[in-house]
């Protein structure tokens with residue numbers, strides 16, 4: 001995934017957290033065998049259960065008065081899907097934070113041949 005796409009996705013999530021009035025944002029990276037997970041949590045106002053099913057719908061916003069477009073999460077979702085990733089609202093694993101999103105990025109395993117080349121490089125130096 002290009003760096004500018006990743007930056008735009010993360011900055012979108014941080015902007016939402018800020019607009020929800022958060023004091024703290026917690027970012028956590030988790031490496032799985034075939035993907036990398038990014039958990040983004042904030043202690044803002046949280047998301048009303050009634051709104052949860054709509055948050056990824058284009059133009060759904062609870063911030064219309066403040067100029068919200070309702071496009072942030074839906075664009076994030078489209079971009080992640082385009083690059084083989086995904087985003088979910090992951091409240092089941094939620095701890096002390098009001099809101100938690102988890103993103104997954106595909107992760108390309110380095111081939112054995114590549115590992116051997118880099119190991120040889122290190123031994124030669």
Ligand SMILES: Nc1ncnc2c1ncn2[C@@H]1O[C@H](COP(=O)(O)OP(=O)(O)O)[C@@H](O)[C@H]1O
Nearest residue numbers: 016017020046055061062068069070071072073
């Ligand atoms: N971190 C968050 N805390 C509370 N509510 C959120 C958060 N992220 C998203 N939301 C809710 O999801 C809706 C859709 O978000 P988004 O697609 O980014 O559109 P917008 O920010 O323009 O409203 C927001 O209006 C808000 O109700």
Ligand SMILES: [Mg+2]
Nearest residue numbers: 012016072073
């Ligand atoms: Mg937004």
